[in-house]
Amino acid sequence: QLHLQESGPGLVKPSETLSLTCIVSGDSISSSTHYWGWIRQPPGKGLEWIGSIYYVRTTYYSPSLKSRVTMSIDTSNGHFSLNLRSVTAADTAVYYCVRHVIYEGGSYYLRDLPRIDHWSQGMLVTVSS
Amino acid sequence: QSVLTQPPSASETPGQRVTISCSGGNSNIGNNYVYWYQQFPGTAPKLLIYRDNQRPSGVPDRFSGSKSGTSASLAISGLRSDDEADYYCATWDDSHIGPVFGGGTKLTVL
Numbered sequence: 001q002l003h004l005q006e007s008g009p010g011l012v013k014p015s016e017t018l019s020l021t022c023i024v025s026g027d028s029i030s031s032s033t034h035y036w037g038w039i040r041q042p043p044g045k046g047l048e049w050i051g052s053i054y055y056v057r058t059t060y061y062s063p064s065l066k067s068r069v070t071m072s073i074d075t076s077n078g079h080f081s082l083n084l085r086s087v088t089a090a091d092t093a094v095y096y097c098v099r100h101v102i103y104e105g106g107s108y109y110l111r112d113l114p115r116i117d118h119w120s121q122g123m124l125v126t127v128s129s
Numbered sequence: 130q131s132v133l134t135q136p137p138s139a140s141e142t143p144g145q146r147v148t149i150s151c152s153g154g155n156s157n158i159g160n161n162y163v164y165w166y167q168q169f170p171g172t173a174p175k176l177l178i179y180r181d182n183q184r185p186s187g188v189p190d191r192f193s194g195s196k197s198g199t200s201a202s203l204a205i206s207g208l209r210s211d212d213e214a215d216y217y218c219a220t221w222d223d224s225h226i227g228p229v230f231g232g233g234t235k236l237t238v239l
Binding site: 046047048049051052060061062063096101104110111112113114115116117119120121122 | 225231
């Protein structure tokens with residue numbers, strides 16, 4: 001059974017970098033049928049896609065966050081990471097790491113990226129001095 | 130402001146059928162599959178519908194999805210009190226080059 005567990009500081013100062021890591025257990029992070037990603041949810045608000053990464057390090061980022069986001073993946077140790085630079089209070093949110101399914105019926109389909117079959121429990125990150 | 134538009138709230142009585150709408154445009158719903166998520170307070174979302182109308186294993190057939198043009202709908206029949214949750218639609222956006230979500234609909238079972 002796949003398990004995703006995020007780790008990182010729960011409090012980040014404004015203008016600094018938010019860094020989170022997601023440890024993948026129970027399945028291979030090198031799976032060709034999945035992407036790995038980050039979704040966030042500000043308190044009381046809706047879901048926002050941040051970005052996603054493939055095991056060969058191909059990345060896709062939200063246009064609104066692209067200038068501040070970097071994602072990486074470590075296939076040897078089964079984890080992937082998020083760096084969000086120059087944070088402000090607007091970046092305060094629950095951050096989820098997720099697994100996307102991009103393979104169905106014998107075909108790969110990147111536009112299936114909205115299909116998320118596993119989520120971490122979520123981690124509240126607060127941006128405050 | 131979300132790319133996809135959902136009503137902020139919906140309500141219905143137990144046993145009845147409720148539909149939740151999701152409106153977009155040609156660059157998203159009009160050209161791509163729609164997905165639906167259910168989220169209870171304090172928990173991660175759960176996939177209910179993928180590729181417009183497909184249910185993952187374990188999702189009851191009370192939940193169904195449909196799409197027409199640039200709009201999609203989630204229908205829940207035989208409404209139960211434990212269906213009370215937030216529901217989000219999602220799709221790929223060709224301009225965004227990535228997934229986009231609706232603002233969410235809070236369903237109240239009266």
